[in-house]
């Protein structure tokens with residue numbers, strides 16, 4: 001069981017604090033065979049590193065507007081990022097309005113950074129904060145007020161779209177996941193039945209099918225004249241898919257909470273919801289945290305599916321931009337740039353999750 | 366209004382209680398009466414149904430036939446009854462069952478603030494009062510797993526007391542503890558007994574039974590075999606089963 005307070009001692013590591021030479025002797029040059037292997041492998045690594053360094057730095061072109069310069073160079077053409085970064089990052093959004101997207105990203109990152117700070121974990125702070133920032137982001141993205149030009153969601157793209165999809169998925173998906181997980185273990189047969197059917201059916205089909213339904217089938221059921229924004233539909237679609245997987249992860253956490261916790265709560269007369277909210281869920285979420293993070297990181301990458309409604313998230317926007325015949329050859333550099341952005345967010349997320357686990361272990365949260 | 370039943374002066378009255386786990390009959394026609402301020406110790410071999418019996422009293426287990434009245438109120442499926450009865454009953458478990466993600470103080474104030482709707486400040490004061498009673502006020506801001514077993518069990522007792530129950534149930538409160546910690550928990554329980562609390566204690570601590578109990582009950586195979594005040598229960602047991610049990614347990 002994940003106990004919050006007793007810091008788990010790190011497993012004993014005999015290599016810790018060993019002098020470097022001693023460490024190498026022990027781990028790399030233990031015997032002749034190992035030494036040969038070590039030498040071969042380090043030679044391979046070093047030559048590869050050298051090749052990469054020559055390609056990426058020594059022979060690379062960093063700034064130019066002329067594809068011809070890149071053509072003549074032997075190395076990477078990082079200049080493509082300088083030339084194409086705006087359509088890659090912002091998609092089809094009108095060029096002169098890109099400042100709005102920059103502002104949107106700033107507002108978003110500020111909101112996220114504040115929300116991740118345990119000191120602000122208070123609904124009286126977080127709810128207004130998110131309402132304010134979602135409003136600000138909506139205004140910035142759509143415009144149409146305060147003299148901002150109206151931009152329909154069909155023209156959104158790139159990083160802001162990825163951010164909106166990802167955040168929407170998590171914000172809608174996590175509560176649904178918790179409810180599904182609770183429903184699946186509910187004493188009420190009705191709640192249990194609904195949750196099981198929901199989870200099993202949706203987990204069994206590919207995401208693309210769910211999105212197809214959300215985009216093409218769902219509108220058929222709406223009354224005439226009523227329309228739900230396509231982007232919203234697809235966000236909900238991805239969120240529900242996310243929720244079904246996440247629900248199973250949370251259920252695992254719920255199962256790991258010992259029965260005695262329920263009994264102790266019952267013995268002091270807590271109601272079902274009080275028990276769930278104050279006793280069971282906090283412990284279950286702590287236990288399931290590593291897998292929850294896992295699914296959240298995966299959700300970030302599922303955002304590329306918006307391509308099916310003709311929207312371009314950061315990845316598909318880049319593919320589209322790289323159709324340009326003048327710069328097409330430098331797609332590797334462009335994709336590396338995008339990979340770096342994904343990596344940045346993904347890595348930040350997992351570092352943060354590690355930090356949360358640490359806080360849990362020292363009993364801070 | 367809830368149904369009430371005249372149980373004379375018994376705060377707990379159990380009559381012909383039967384319980385099955387599936388096909389397996391755990392309790393057979395159990396009758397028991399506990400008067401206000403009385404201390405009853407239940408002992409018996411492992412698997413004889415002691416835990417099941419006291420867990421039926423606050424509905425951690427459901428019985429299939431027979432009756433349980435607490436303060437004249439019958440324990441039924443009715444959630445109102447269950448809540449009303451649980452309000453009068455505190456329970457201490459063998460494995461403490463403290464909430465590990467909450468501090469000691471939060472463990473104690475959770476019930477008072479959520480169930481009894483006390484203000485946080487009042488609940489804190491109440492909690493500190495009971496922590497002092499169990500002699501660990503200085504641990505209020507630690508987490509349960511930072512405490513020793515004996516301290517954890519005393520916190521668990523204080524947590525129950527914060528609900529200000531009339532009756533306390535103890536299910537082997539000392540059997541998960543190291544010998545040197547058993548005494549501190551027993552001392553707390555003795556103090557509680559001296560304050561006039563009605564208590565049902567499942568335990569194998571025969572010293573405790575001798576000095577504190579008004580009545581000692583032996584259970585075997587889901588039935589009550591013998592009941593009596595400690596002098597006669599230990600000094601002059603009526604049943605062979607009691608004698609063999611006492612022989613075994615006192616030898617250790």
Ligand SMILES: Nc1ncnc2c1ncn2[C@@H]1O[C@H](COP(=O)(O)OP(=O)(O)OP(=O)(O)O)[C@@H](O)[C@H]1O
Pocket residue numbers: 386391409410411412413414415416417418
């Ligand atoms: N949830 C359950 N499902 C099925 N059988 C159970 C369950 N709980 C207890 N039992 C069985 O009921 C019988 C009585 O159990 P109980 O825990 O009441 O015994 P006990 O007298 O408290 O024993 P111990 O001294 O070991 O705590 C045992 O045979 C046990 O295996």
Ligand SMILES: [Mg+2]
Pocket residue numbers: 415416417536537
């Ligand atoms: Mg037991």
